[in-house]
Amino acid sequence: MKTRVLIVDDEEEFVNALSKRLRIRDYDVTTSLSGEEALEKMKHYLFDVVILDVAMPGMSGIETLREIKKIKPLTEVIMLTGHATVESAIEGMKLGAFDYLLKPCEADDLIAKINLAYNRKAEHEERIREAKVRQILASPRTVLEDE
Amino acid sequence: MSRQWETIGELGLQFFGKISASISHEIKNTLAIMNENAGLLEDYCQLADKSKPVDPGRLKEVASSIRNQIRRTDGIVTNLNRFAHSTDQWMMGVDVGDFLRFMCQLTGRLAFIRGVRLKPEPLSASVKIQTNLFFLEHLFWLCLDFAISMAGEGRTIRLTADALQTGVRIILRGLEGLAGSPKTNFPGRHGKTLLRVLEGELEINEAAGELVLILPKEVSQ
Numbered sequence: 001m002k003t004r005v006l007i008v009d010d011e012e013e014f015v016n017a018l019s020k021r022l023r024i025r026d027y028d029v030t031t032s033l034s035g036e037e038a039l040e041k042m043k044h045y046l047f048d049v050v051i052l053d054v055a056m057p058g059m060s061g062i063e064t065l066r067e068i069k070k071i072k073p074l075t076e077v078i079m080l081t082g083h084a085t086v087e088s089a090i091e092g093m094k095l096g097a098f099d100y101l102l103k104p105c106e107a108d109d110l111i112a113k114i115n116l117a118y119n120r121k122a123e124h125e126e127r128i129r130e131a132k133v134r135q136i137l138a139s140p141r142t143v144l145e146d147e
Numbered sequence: 148m149s150r151q152w153e154t155i156g157e158l159g160l161q162f163f164g165k166i167s168a169s170i171s172h173e174i175k176n177t178l179a180i181m182n183e184n185a186g187l188l189e190d191y192c193q194l195a196d197k198s199k200p201v202d203p204g205r206l207k208e209v210a211s212s213i214r215n216q217i218r219r220t221d222g223i224v225t226n227l228n229r230f231a232h233s234t235d236q237w238m239m240g241v242d243v244g245d246f247l248r249f250m251c252q253l254t255g256r257l258a259f260i261r262g263v264r265l266k267p268e269p270l271s272a273s274v275k276i277q278t279n280l281f282f283l284e285h286l287f288w289l290c291l292d293f294a295i296s297m298a299g300e301g302r303t304i305r306l307t308a309d310a311l312q313t314g315v316r317i318i319l320r321g322l323e324g325l326a327g328s329p330k331t332n333f334p335g336r337h338g339k340t341l342l343r344v345l346e347g348e349l350e351i352n353e354a355a356g357e358l359v360l361i362l363p364k365e366v367s368q
Contacts, residue, residue, distance in 0.1 A: 013180045013212050014176070014179055017180065017186075017209070020187055021183060021190055024194070056260070057259050058262055058300065082172040082175035082176065103178070104178045107186050
C-alpha cells in the first residue's frame with residue numbers, strides 16, 4: 001500500500017510542486033491550504049504522515065498539530081519551517097511532532113523523514129495489535145465483551 | 148531627554164529586527180517554491196530519460212511558477228532595500244500615499260499571518276510631510292499592530308489620509324473590535340515617546356472603528 005501523505009501549507013505553489021514530486025515517487029498525496037481544511041480532511045480520511053507548515057494564517061501549525069494529535073495520535077507529523085520559526089518547530093516536537101525540516105529543504109531529506117515517520121507509525125500500530133492479541137489470549141472472554 | 152533616545156534606539160532596533168525577520172521568512176518561502184519547482188524539472192528530466200514522454204504544458208507551468216516567485220522575491224527585496232534606506236537622513240520628504248502603500252507591502256505578511264488584510268486607498272490629493280522616516284515607520288507599525296488586534300481575523304484594514312492645513316491625518320478604518328474592547332495600554336510609553344518626537348497625536352474613534360494619526364507638515368528640528 002502507498003504511504004498516505006497530507007501536505008498542509010498556505011503557499012499554494014509550494015503545495016502543488018511538492019505534491020507532484022511526491023506523486024512521481026509513488027506516494028498517495030492529499031493537500032490542504034490551511035490547518036482548518038487539514039483537520040476536516042483528517043476526520044474523513046486516513047493519513048500516515050502529515051507535512052505541516054509552522055507559520056500559516058488562521059490556525060497556526062502548532063495549533064493544527066495539537067488538534068491532529070487529539071484526533072489521530074498515531075499519525076506522524078513533520079513540521080516545515082523558515083528559520084524565523086525554528087523555535088515553534090521545536091515546540092512542535094515537544095508536542096509530539098516526529099521531526100522538522102527547514103525551508104527550502106532537499107527532497108531526499110524530506111523523503112527520508114517521511115519514510116522514517118511511516119515506519120515509526122507502522123511499528124507503533126503493530127505493537128498495539130500485538131498487545132491486543134496478548135490481551136485476547138490472556139482473557140478470551142474480552143472478545144465477547146467487546147462484541 | 149537621553150532616556151527618550153535610549154528607548155527609541157533600543158526599541159527601534161527591535162522593530163528593525165522584527166521587519167527583517169518577517170522579510171527573510173517571506174524570502175525563505177519563495178526560495179522553497181523555486182527549489183521544489185527546480186526539483187520537479189529534474190524529476191521530469193528523469194522521466195524523459197526513462198522514455199516516459201513529458202507534456203510540454205507541465206514544463207511551461209513550472210517555468211511560470213518560477214517566474215512568479217522571482218517577481219515576488221524581487222518585490223520583497225526591493226522593499227527591504229527601501230526600508231534599510233529609511234535611516235539615511237534625519238529628515239526627509241515623505242509622500243503619505245506612497246508611504247501607506249509601502250507600509251502595507253512591508254508589513255502585509257505580519258498582518259496576513261494574523262488573518263488580516265491591509266488595503267491602502269487612493270488619496271484624493273498628494274500629501275507630503277517632512278519627518279523622520281524611520282521613526283514614522285516605527286510609530287505606524289505600532290498603530291498597525293494595534294489595529295490588527297482590533298480588526299480581528301478575516302477583516303480588512305483600509306488605510307487612507309487627508310491633508311490638513313497643519314499637516315496630515317492618516318486614518319485606519321475597519322477596526323470593528325474597538326467598540327467594547329477591554330482597555331489596552333496602546334500606544335504605551337514607547338508609542339508616546341515616538342509621538343512626542345514626531346510631534347504627532349493619536350485619536351481613537353471607537354464608534355466608527357477608526358484609529359487616526361495626526362502628523363505635522365514639518366517636524367521642528
